[in-house]
Amino acid sequence: MAINWFKYSAPSSFYGLAGKLIPWFAWPAALLFCMGMYIGFFVAPEDAVQSEAYRIIFIHVPASILSMMIYLIMAGYAALGLIFNTRLSSMMASALAPTGALFAFISLWTGALWGKPMWGAWWVWDARLTSELILLFLYLGFIALQASIEDPRRADRAGALLAIVGSVNVPIIYFSVQWWNTLHQGSSVKLSGTSMHIAMQQAMFTMLVAMWLYVIAIALLRVRSIILYRERNTQWVGELAEVKQ
């Protein structure tokens, strides 16, 4: 079966496709989130060193991973929009930014609540924490910059430059625990294996997948409003059932 993928790079066809896809991501996300919480709190055993406090890991690590992944995807879409002048890519970048900012905030918030009982401090200016804080500011800067420019195509281009330049921060966050002597621990899960209990791994991985699906669903929902607004003067928007009524 030949699928014309380019068809869906047009906002008019993607709008409908996104609407159909949302429930397929949203419901599995909710289900997996509940499963992940169940495994994390009822199946996974207590940690030998951190007692119950370690359970923050099931939200902290997936949120942190996603805050970085969303940034790279956002910068990728923004770059595509800048290079090929494709409207939809730029709209996707704008749709991802608020969720990326939210996940960066959740990462910092849960990190602070984990740092206090384990390190004795809510916050330390170490490399990992500081670079993640910069990531949050990059998201907020991207959103503010786009909001301050009236012409959407110019806003897309300005935002894209900021997103691309800022993406250098993502590897800095990722490798910060290796490059610098920091209070933050290294990765518990590496390609070479892990010392984590199997149920702990399952809980963390389930939560990661759940949050991934959530990000896709919420970005699709948000991009649909962006498409509608930016294409408001086109005929196809005027002919939509939800606009016609």
Added chain:
Amino acid sequence: MSVLEFFAMKGYAWYIWGSYGVAILLIIVEIMLVRHKRTITLQQLRLVRDAENED
């Protein structure tokens, strides 16, 4: 293990439930905001269309 013991989390209750509570609350707020944005956008489009039809 009793329900109370479970929620006490061996003294880490504030840290753990503070993490999950705020995260889940913010996600719910985000869903509401994005859905509200769609309603508002659709309303805006209809208003503009109606205004144009009157001209």
